[in-house]
Amino acid sequence: MDSNFGNQLVGSLGVNGLISIIVSLICIGLSWWALQNLKLDLFIRFPKSAQGKLLHLLLAIILGHFVARFLLDYLNWSQMIKYMF
Template identity: 35%
Template structure:
């Protein structure tokens, strides 16, 4: 395969991950986690938001990229 194809795949994957990180962070802002966290733990709360964003965003973007790859592979089923 051509190296250009791999470079394009890498760029698409990076962009998809970043988009889903942003969407996940935006969605997490709707939660009221302050009630669950201890007072005066601002840095730890922010770190928790970042870690949740990365973990949930990675799962969703990996699923999206896998699904995209699977749908592109369906072309090989046709004669």
């Protein structure tokens, strides 16, 4: 019986990891899409340069990470509600 519980635990961790990766990638993609509308030429001399594009990518990763973390935390919190009652 312990082996069955261990297999279920490992499977659950694997699914949670896969969901986290997918949600993070989707949020980074959405952040990239949303940042396309940002006028970086107001802040950067050459926004079309490699450095400007790298900054755009880093901003998308940072913003996407925070949004994904919020969504995943919210999902975890909503799943914990069932233990209240």
